[in-house]
Amino acid sequence: MLLICRLWKHVIRKGDTVVDATCGNGNDTLAMANMVKDELGKGCVYGMDIQKDAIKNTSFLLDVSLNPIERKCVKLFSICHSRMAEVLPQKNSVRLVAFNLGYLPGGNKTIITKSDTTKLALKAAKELLVPGGVISIVAYVGHPGGREEYETVQAFASELPVECWVCSQIQMLNRPLAPVLLFMFKR
Template sequence: MATKISISFRTGKSTLFNAVAFFKLWSPSSNVTFPPPATMITNGHRSVCTKQIQQSQISVSNQSAFNISVPGFPVDSPLSGLEDVMIGYILGKTKATEVAHLAWKYIVQEGDTVVDATCGNGHDTLALVKLVTADKTQRGRVYSLDVQKFALEKTLALLDESLDKDEKEIVKLVETCHSKMHEVVPKGEPVRVVAFNLGYLPGGDKALITGPKTTLMALESAKDLLTHGGLISVVGYVGHPGGREEFETVLEFGSRLPVDEWSCCELRMLNRPLAPVLVFMFKR
């Protein structure tokens, strides 16, 4: 049974080549290839091409959206285990945050340093702790930030009920804006993942939201802190006042990153315009 994934790339002049980079990132051993430049029809920043490759169908629409139908990933592929989550997302049964958590799984290694830039209720922080302490033999570090004290209290309560003493010791909770993460992470400490869950705190004051200016500053800090082979992960929301402007700032930031150093993609539900949107920015 084929798995059908819809991914929207915003990569400036080389949409197709960045699709190759992204696919190879997730599945380096994959035999999937793309047509040479001569078979492409290009109009500005948009490309149109269709090619049948073995059992896989890859198409690029004039909206730069990739529809990839894959007969199934090999057991030894880094993508193994992704199918159920992606199918759940496509069917509207899996949350965007769950897709993000699975992406981190293929990036984070035991002992890594990671940052939850907007800890909220603590679920992202908890997921990151489990990844950096997966084999219990290496101690990573999780920096968990939020501008609201209430959010840090919620996160601490979740960690208290979910982690043992040793696991909790690797978490540093900091009451500060995500734009100041460079003041929290020690200079020279390589960061593997910086996770953003934007908008307002669920169950909190909806008037207190992340905004375009501070989020752009935070993304710039994340870019500088991230080690090669690291990931900036963003879950954005456009349904609240100011959300769309903030998310456009995220897209603009990702679109400007140089293609030879970064692979960036956007994942969204096309017929649910207010649904959360995922953006991944991988540093080569």
């Protein structure tokens, strides 16, 4: 996570709009909120998760970690990440869309993100992102369905035109079940 947050800090500017497409327990959402908040209250985080427990956990973490003005800049939605375009304001310029694929840590491990909805979410994210923005993905390959979802994401990134996108991945060679980090930078 440290590597991802460092990358985000190089991309995100104060006042930006960013998306946490899979809130989980809220740690990434909180990190993003701290990166985008500015004195004018312009920065905004849109967070979503299909599980109500994830939204509840994220909301609690934000409530205890942010002041009321900062907290108003984070909007949470109990929806699938494939529907992100439905909750973002029209003509919104998004600097970052982040995904942590798999299951809710500490939650029901049978409820996981799926290849088909993740691909739809990536298509939506691609359209929302401003030049200079990034789609960041942590793909967990060690659970049932995880490898397939990773391969779907990898195929999606591989098909993006090189004139407009720079795509990369980081993976541990001596730990085949470790999460894979994927980044899609929009030129």
